[in-house]
Amino acid sequence: MTVEGRETLYRAIRDAVMDEITAHGIELVQEQDHDLLVPVSVSARHIHLEQKHAEILFGKNYTFTKHRDISQPGQYSCMEQVTIVGPKSQMERVRIVAPLRKQTQIEISKTDAIKLGVNPPVRHSGDLKGSAPLTVIGPKGNVDLLEGCIIADRHIHMSPADAKRFGVVNHQKVKVEIDGEKGGLMYGVTIRVSDRYALDMHIDTDDANAFGIKGQEYLTLIK
Amino acid sequence: MTVEGRETLYRAIRDAVMDEITAHGIELVQEQDHDLLVPVSVSARHIHLEQKHAEILFGKNYTFTKHRDISQPGQYSCMEQVTIVGPKSQMERVRIVAPLRKQTQIEISKTDAIKLGVNPPVRHSGDLKGSAPLTVIGPKGNVDLLEGCIIADRHIHMSPADAKRFGVVNHQKVKVEIDGEKGGLMYGVTIRVSDRYALDMHIDTDDANAFGIKGQEYLTLIK
Numbered sequence: 001m002t003v004e005g006r007e008t009l010y011r012a013i014r015d016a017v018m019d020e021i022t023a024h025g026i027e028l029v030q031e032q033d034h035d036l037l038v039p040v041s042v043s044a045r046h047i048h049l050e051q052k053h054a055e056i057l058f059g060k061n062y063t064f065t066k067h068r069d070i071s072q073p074g075q076y077s078c079m080e081q082v083t084i085v086g087p088k089s090q091m092e093r094v095r096i097v098a099p100l101r102k103q104t105q106i107e108i109s110k111t112d113a114i115k116l117g118v119n120p121p122v123r124h125s126g127d128l129k130g131s132a133p134l135t136v137i138g139p140k141g142n143v144d145l146l147e148g149c150i151i152a153d154r155h156i157h158m159s160p161a162d163a164k165r166f167g168v169v170n171h172q173k174v175k176v177e178i179d180g181e182k183g184g185l186m187y188g189v190t191i192r193v194s195d196r197y198a199l200d201m202h203i204d205t206d207d208a209n210a211f212g213i214k215g216q217e218y219l220t221l222i223k
Numbered sequence: 224m225t226v227e228g229r230e231t232l233y234r235a236i237r238d239a240v241m242d243e244i245t246a247h248g249i250e251l252v253q254e255q256d257h258d259l260l261v262p263v264s265v266s267a268r269h270i271h272l273e274q275k276h277a278e279i280l281f282g283k284n285y286t287f288t289k290h291r292d293i294s295q296p297g298q299y300s301c302m303e304q305v306t307i308v309g310p311k312s313q314m315e316r317v318r319i320v321a322p323l324r325k326q327t328q329i330e331i332s333k334t335d336a337i338k339l340g341v342n343p344p345v346r347h348s349g350d351l352k353g354s355a356p357l358t359v360i361g362p363k364g365n366v367d368l369l370e371g372c373i374i375a376d377r378h379i380h381m382s383p384a385d386a387k388r389f390g391v392v393n394h395q396k397v398k399v400e401i402d403g404e405k406g407g408l409m410y411g412v413t414i415r416v417s418d419r420y421a422l423d424m425h426i427d428t429d430d431a432n433a434f435g436i437k438g439q440e441y442l443t444l445i446k
Contacts, residue, residue: 122404122405122435182430183410184408184409185407187405206334207433209429210429210430212345
């Protein structure tokens, strides 16, 4: 059989099978929905501070005030805000997310990065080696970061029980499907498993705005 | 057969067919690659003016100066820029794209829309009924648009010859695949066929930044 003939045959078989599956699709989707859906939260630009930098920016023994809880247990945004400064521009009112971390980390979108004039890599939280430099201005002082600015990768937090239920493992890359007039599939979504995590997908504002996601939606995990 | 049994059966058949197709995938992709790739351009926020508004903003008989050609024959961005004003903020230095059109049209991203405080619909170019209001400020006057602001849909311009080659028709919705660390599939990409069009996909800055697209890349059209 020629390559063209084989291709035509496979496509015909695939289409026939797909039609058959689709014909029973509503039933299947209804049966499976609760297993495949993941709530999503949109992360605006924010900063996690290390102890030393918190002291420089806000003064010794400063206590941060909770603004509101975020989707992960024990994590919260603070009333306090800082200004971040890049070579091209600066952005004010960047929220601090507590509690303090080992190393200061700034998470921005590519849109922010272009405006600020920096070129941060797409990274997991905490993986900061060689990430972009940026200056942070607080009420009591400034910090020039040599590294620490990233574009957070698309990721899904979940408990070990959720991971078992979804049939995925820590660090696995999955796809996530979004409905709507700007729908699509996100590739390269990282599974992050910990017993400290609640089930929630985190995306930045670029992904949210490109796909028409407001947050609070349920998206479909595809392995 | 139970619903569960049928589901298991269909999934097994689908997976077997997919495996079979995948086993021949490299051969098929190599055969088809040159037919499936589409160059992409990123549209920053811009405005098309109608005659009446051009006169109010720039004065009677004003002649616009070409900044540079854009990807569609006869279309060009101008040296002249305007300010657009929404309820929450304004944006300066918004490029005019010539020649003049029947109705003034402003194309912005969702990120821009949130910042400006407007809620434009996702639309084809020219489909402006009930689209968002916005104010435009030029050097000679202001225009309060009751409608005209949209988020342009993802679309691919092509000639009738290209459409034949790709096996698609005008207004057809296709998918486009993007590689890279923020890769994925865009759904709902509209095919637009005209003998005035050069082959080019147009996306806004949100889609570009979400998918890590700079422009000039070749993306894969999937029917």
